[in-house]
Amino acid sequence: RERLQENSKGCGEFCVKNINQAEFGRREIEIAEQEMPGLMALRKRAESEKPLSGAKITGCTHITAQAAVLIETLAALGATVRWCACNIYSTQNEVAAALAEAGFAIFAWKGESEEDFWWCIEQCICSNGFEANMILDDGGDATHLMFKKFPSIFKQIKGIVEESVTGVHRLYQLSKTGKLTIPAMNVNDSVTKTKFDTLYSCRESILDALKRTTDVMFAGKHVVVCGYGEVGKGCSAALKGLGAIVHVTEIDPICALQACMEGFRVVRLEEVIKYMDVIITCTGNKNVVTRQHLDRVKNGCIVCNMGHSNTEIDVASLRTPELTWERVRSQVDHIIWPDGKRIMLLAEGRLVNLSCSSVPSFVVSVTSTTQALALIELFNAPGGRYKQDVYLLPKKMDEYVASLHLPAFDAHLTELADSQARYLGLNKAGPFKPNYYR
Amino acid sequence: RERLQENSKGCGEFCVKNINQAEFGRREIEIAEQEMPGLMALRKRAESEKPLSGAKITGCTHITAQAAVLIETLAALGATVRWCACNIYSTQNEVAAALAEAGFAIFAWKGESEEDFWWCIEQCICSNGFEANMILDDGGDATHLMFKKFPSIFKQIKGIVEESVTGVHRLYQLSKTGKLTIPAMNVNDSVTKTKFDTLYSCRESILDALKRTTDVMFAGKHVVVCGYGEVGKGCSAALKGLGAIVHVTEIDPICALQACMEGFRVVRLEEVIKYMDVIITCTGNKNVVTRQHLDRVKNGCIVCNMGHSNTEIDVASLRTPELTWERVRSQVDHIIWPDGKRIMLLAEGRLVNLSCSSVPSFVVSVTSTTQALALIELFNAPGGRYKQDVYLLPKKMDEYVASLHLPAFDAHLTELADSQARYLGLNKAGPFKPNYYR
Amino acid sequence: RERLQENSKGCGEFCVKNINQAEFGRREIEIAEQEMPGLMALRKRAESEKPLSGAKITGCTHITAQAAVLIETLAALGATVRWCACNIYSTQNEVAAALAEAGFAIFAWKGESEEDFWWCIEQCICSNGFEANMILDDGGDATHLMFKKFPSIFKQIKGIVEESVTGVHRLYQLSKTGKLTIPAMNVNDSVTKTKFDTLYSCRESILDALKRTTDVMFAGKHVVVCGYGEVGKGCSAALKGLGAIVHVTEIDPICALQACMEGFRVVRLEEVIKYMDVIITCTGNKNVVTRQHLDRVKNGCIVCNMGHSNTEIDVASLRTPELTWERVRSQVDHIIWPDGKRIMLLAEGRLVNLSCSSVPSFVVSVTSTTQALALIELFNAPGGRYKQDVYLLPKKMDEYVASLHLPAFDAHLTELADSQARYLGLNKAGPFKPNYYR
C-alpha cells in the first residue's frame, strides 16, 4: 500500500500487488471475454450510445477476470469507475494489475488486512476529485461505508445495484427502517441469477472443485448434499450424472419433495453420516455439519462447503488439540483423529468452488449483464419511476439479458404471430411472463 | 337424464350413466387412494376435528378416481358436497357410479350435451334444499353460472377455490372490474401445482401416452417440443432420458436459454420440421403447428398436443377434402396426403396425456390436498383476513401439503436448531421461504 | 382346427382363428413395416436377386406383426415358407389371418392345446407336397420334432437358424453329443441381439409394461432389479432416468461392479425387500423371489418378471389357501395376505413386457434382419464353409445388419481413408472389429 507503482503510461492512481503481472492478467481477461457474450454485446451497442456517460460508479466486488470484463464494459458504456474488492482473499492480483495498466483506478490485492479493506473502499467512494453517484456492490460493504461515513454523498447517488444475499438483506433492513433514501436494485433474486447463475455455476464447478483437490472418483460414491435449493440442485444433478449415489438433507418440505421426485433420498444427516464418502453443504445456514457429526464420519471422508460462509461446517470445532491438521495439498487439509481416522477438509470450509475451481464465465456473464443493465436503468430512469425502495429488475430486462446470450448457442427464437400475441394478451416484444414467473 | 336410477340404499339423488358399474369404480378409487397420501392424511386428521362441518360445496371438476378421493375426503372433513363435471367428455362413468352408490349427489356422465352440462352444474348449486356456500371449480363454469344466474347465492358464499389457468384468468378479470365480491384462491399458480403437478405429471405421462397409442421407440428419435415451460420441461426431460434427440421452440428468451443449458437445441419449427419424428406442443398458445408446417413433415411423423386445447395444432386446417383421415387405433388417426404421406395425429389434437394415458395419482394428490386446504382456509378464516380478491395459498400451507407427501418416500426432514432458526430469521415451523420462492 | 376356412382367393392351406380379421392384421403389419428398415432394405434388394429362391423354410416363432414382416420378406427373397407358433399363447390371431389371406401357409392361433401345437409344427415340416430344407426356429421345438420324427428330412436340410437361449442350448447339446448333422447359426449371441435387441427392447418396454398395468408413478420409487445383465441394465437405466431409486442384486461380481459404477446400490434381496415399491426379476434363473421374500414385502408392492419364465418369481408358492387372489385389471392380480397386505403381481409372473406392452419394431428389425441373413448365408454358402456345428454369424454380417438400420436415424458413417485402413490393418469395407468385440 505504501509502495507506489506506476503503469506503463505513468499513471499511479491505483493500488495493486504488482503492476508487472499485467500482461498475464490481460490474457485471462481476453479468455473470459470469449465466454461473456452479453457484456460484449453491450459494448457493441455502446459504440453508438453511451448510456452511462456521466455515471461515476463505486464498484466493490470480487476482482476476477470476469469482473474485469464487466468493469471495462461499464467504462465503454461511458461510466467513470473506481473499483475495490469485496473480500480480502479473492482478488486475482494479475487481473487487478491488468486493469491498473489499462488505466483503471483499482484498489485491491489478495490478502488485504481489515484496515486495508476499508481504506480501499474509501478510495473508491470519494477521492482525488471523484465523487460517486452510483454503487455496484456485492455484500453491502461499500453501501454501508458510504451510508455511515459519507451520508451526504449517499443521499445524492442515483442508485445502488446489489448482487448478494447478504447485501440485499441489509438493503431490505434499511428500507424497513426508513433509512434507504435512494432506489436500489436487487439483482440477487432476479431469475437470471437464481435460475442460471446459481444453478449452473454450481452444477459445473462442484465436480471440478472436488477433482482438482482430491482426484476422487465420483462413480458409486455416497454423497450427502445438505440443502436442496439452487446450489444443492446443481450439485446433486452433476454428481448423479456421473454415477454417485446422492442423499439430500432439507428443512423445507417443498424442496425435500422435489429431491424425492428427482430420485434422491431425503435423510437426516445423522442417519447416514457414517456411510458417506463426500459431504457438501449448500444451505446458507450455520453449523449444519457439527463436530458431533464429524466424530462419526468414516476414514477418508471428504468434507466441503458450497454455501455461504465457513460456518456451515463448524470448522472452529475442529481446531482442538486432540486433532492433528495436516496440509496435504493446496486447499486440502487432512484432519486426523486420535485413532488415526482422517477427514479431508477442503478450502478450510470456505466456498470450495470459488477457492478450488473456476466458475464458468458464461454463467457469470448473465449476472454481470444484469448488473450493467440495472445500472443503466437506475441512471437513466425518469424521476419518479423508482422510489426509495428495493426493486427487482423489470422482467423485460431479464428477457433482454437472456436474449443477448442465445447467439452463443446458435439458438433461434420463435416470434409470436400477431394473432397469437392477441390470443395470449402479450406484447410481441415481451415481457412474456408475469414478473414472479420462475 | 330422464331415466331414474337408485343406488342400493334406495337413494336417487344423482344422475350418472349406470349405477351398476359402481363396484368397478370403487376398485379404481381404492387403487387411487393408495397413491394419494396427502388426502388420506387429511382424513385421518378429520377423525377428531371436522374443519369443513357446515360447508356446502359445489364441486365442478373432471370426475376421475382421483377426484373421487378428494370428494370423499371433503365429506370426511365434514362438508356436504354436490358434484358435476367440468368437461362433457372426461367423466369416468364407473367412478361417478361408485360415488353415487356411496350416497353422493353426483351429476355427470361421459358425453353430456351442452344443455346437460349446464343442467348438471345447476343441480349442484342449489337444488333439493341444498344451497352452496363454497365453490371448488376447474375452469370457472360453476363460478360463472352462479355469478350470472344465482347472484344472491354468489354474494353469500365464503369463497371460491379455482385450479385452472382459464378459471384463474376469469377470476382476475372479475376482480379487475370490481365484480368479485368474495375471496378466491388461485391454486393454479401455487408452487405445488407448477413445480410438482405440472412438471412431474407431464414427465411421467408423455412417454405413456406415446407408447400406448403408437408403440413408438424413443431411442434416437428426433423430437421437437414447442414451448419450454413446465410442461415442455417435463416432456423434454423424459424423452431425453430414453435417448431421443430433443429440439425446443420458444418465444421467451429466458426459457430458451434454460433449454440451451440443458442440452436442447433451440430452433424455429420451420427449420427442423422436415426431419422430425415426433412433434409435441406445450405452449398454451394457438396455431403453433399450422397446416403449412404439416404439409412439410415427413411420412410417419407423430403429432400431438400436451398443452391447452386442440387449437395448438391447427387441426381444423386438416379437415379438408384432399386429405384422408383414417382411424387406425383408438385415439390415433392417420391423415393421408394426396402423395401418400401419412401423419399420425393423436387424440385429434386434444391433450394427449389426458386422453391416452393416466396421470399419476400421487402428483394429483399434491394439488388436491392444496385444494382441500384452500377450502378449509377460506371457510374458517377470521373475517377480514381475506378481502374480495384473488389469493395464493399462504406459503406455510404449501409446505404443509408437501410435508404430508414425504412419508410416502420415507423421507426424513431435518429440524432447524433454535440457533439456526435465529440465524436465518425463521420460525422453526416454517414458512421457510418467501412467498415468491420457486 | 376342424373348421375349414378359405381366404378371399379360395385357398384353404392354413389354419388360423378367423380369416375375417385379416384386414385389421394387415394394418398392424403395415405399421410395423414403417419401423423395420432392415427387412425393408432386404426386400428392395430382392427385386433384382432372389437369394432364397429354392429355399423351403419351416418357420416356428411368435406370430406377431413383426414376425409377419420377416415372413413376407423371406418370401420376397424367393423362399417358400410354412409357419407355426413357438408358443401356445403368443399368436396374434389377426396377424395370422392377414398372412393367411395373403396366401401364406400359417398354422397358429392363440390358445392352442399341446396336441394342436405339435400338429401345427408338423404341417410346416412336411405336408401337402412341401418338404423343408431350412429351419428358422425360436426355442428349438421345430428342430426337435424334425430331428425325432423326420430324421431323413433333417439330414438333408441346409441349415438351422435359432434365436433363443433355450434353442441354442439344445443345439450345443446336440453338437456335443455328435448328433448335429447340419450347420446351425446361433443368432442369440450375436452382438446385434445382446447389445441392441435385449438391452434396448427392455429399456423401452419396462416403463410401458408397468404404466399400462398399474399407472404407477416412477419418480422417487424404490425399485430392486434382480440380475444386472443386458435386461437388468436396460430396466435400471430407464427407471433411473425417470427418478426411481434403483437397487440391484447380482451373483456375478463383474456385473455387480458395473452396477456400482452406474450409481446403483448392490444389495441382497432380503436386506431391502421390505422397503421396495417395485421388484423386477431379470436373471434367467429360478426362485429368485421366493415366498419367504414376499411374506416380507410391504403393502402395495408391485412384483414382475422380465427374465426367462414364470419361475423367476416363485408364483407357485403363492397359490395357497391362506392367500386370496383378486384379478383387478387384465394381467394384474392382487394377492392378499391374511392381515390385509396386498401385492400386485403382473402377468402371473410371466414376461411382463411381452404380456403387457409392445416391444419396439425397430429393435426387433435388427434381430429379424440377422435371421434373414443367416438363412441366406447358410443357404448359399459354398459346400464346406460350414461344418456340422453351431456358428455365430460372421462379424461382417452383423455390421451389414447395423448399416441397414442407420438411415432410419439419418446417421452418416465415416469412411476409412486408404492410409488409415492400412494403419489399422483393416479392410475399408470391414469387418472393423474382431469377432469377440462387444
Added chain:
Amino acid sequence: RERLQENSKGCGEFCVKNINQAEFGRREIEIAEQEMPGLMALRKRAESEKPLSGAKITGCTHITAQAAVLIETLAALGATVRWCACNIYSTQNEVAAALAEAGFAIFAWKGESEEDFWWCIEQCICSNGFEANMILDDGGDATHLMFKKFPSIFKQIKGIVEESVTGVHRLYQLSKTGKLTIPAMNVNDSVTKTKFDTLYSCRESILDALKRTTDVMFAGKHVVVCGYGEVGKGCSAALKGLGAIVHVTEIDPICALQACMEGFRVVRLEEVIKYMDVIITCTGNKNVVTRQHLDRVKNGCIVCNMGHSNTEIDVASLRTPELTWERVRSQVDHIIWPDGKRIMLLAEGRLVNLSCSSVPSFVVSVTSTTQALALIELFNAPGGRYKQDVYLLPKKMDEYVASLHLPAFDAHLTELADSQARYLGLNKAGPFKPNYYR
C-alpha cells in the same frame, strides 16, 4: 544418471531425479492406497502366503503413485522387482524417489533421453546379480529388449504380462511368427480393462481435463466425439450428463447404431465441424482430424485427443509458418490463423487426460490387480497349463478381481442356492459367465 544418490538407509541401487522428494511422493502413494482396494486386499492375503516368492520381475510401466502401490504389493507378495519407465515423459519424480527411499531398484525420471530409456530398462533386466524370470510390461519395450539383447534370459522366464494395445499387438506378431517361446497374458483385452478401466477412467477424466485446461462451460456446448468405442462412450456420456450436445463420428456401423440409440447424432466430421465448440478424438486411428478440418473450425474451438497417440489430430500439419502458436497456459496452445481465428489445442495432441488430469486410482486398481493376479497365475501354474501363446486371464480371475473391489462400495453379492446353481449349470463359486461374455 551420473550423479550418485543414496537413500536414507545408505542404499544407492536406483537412479531417480532427486531422492529428497521422497516424502512428498510417499504422501501421494498413501493417498492412492486409499482408493486401490484390490491391491490392498492382495497385500493382506500376502501376510500368510507369499505366492510370488522367488519371482524376479522386470517392471516397465508409467511410474505413478498408482504404479507404486502395485510395485509395493508385488514385493509384499514375495517378489523381487526392478522397475523402469515405459515412457520418457510420464515418470512422477517424487514417486520414483519415494520408491527408491523404500529400497526399490527404480530407474526412471521425467525427461529421459532415448539412450537413458534403454539403459534404464537394461538395469531392470539383468544387473547387479539380478536376473529376471518374469516381465510386467506396458508397450512391449522391456519384452523387446530382452528378446533382442538377452535371448537366453528371455527363454527362461516364466511369463510376460502385458497391458497395452501396442504391446499385445507385438506379442501376437511374435506368436504368429513362432518366436514367442514363453506364455504371455493379454491384460488389455480383459473385461476388467475394457469395460471398467477404459470406460470409467475416460468418463471421469475427460471433464476434468477440459476444465483444468480451459475452464470451459459444458452446458449447451456442441461437441463432436470421433470414435464411439469404450473411450468414446465414456466421453460422450459424461458430456451429455452435463448438458452438452454430443455428435459422434464412426466407421463401424455397429458402434454407430449404438450411438444413435443413446441419442447422439452420427455425422461425418466435415458436415458439422464449423459449428463445433469442442472436438475430441478417441479412435486409435491416425489423421482423424486433419489440417483441412481445422482450417474450417470456428474461432475458439477446443481440440484434444483421448485416443492413442498425437497423430489422431494431425498436429504436424499445424506447425507451418502461417500459423502462430501461443502458449497461454500449461498444456494449452492457441494456434492462430492469419485471419485471427484461434483454436485451443490441448497437450499438443497427446492424450489429454493423462497430461492434464488425473485418472481415478480406483479404476486403475482394477487393472493393476488383474496384472498382479496374472503374474501369480503364470508364476505358479503347473507346467503345461500355458503353452507358448498369448492368453486372456481366466474368467474366474476377472471375477475375483471384481469381487475385491466391491467392499469399497459396500456392495453385497447374492449367493446362488444349490438348486439354482444346478439349474443354471454353474459352479456356486463361479465362473458365472462364458469367457467371451462382455
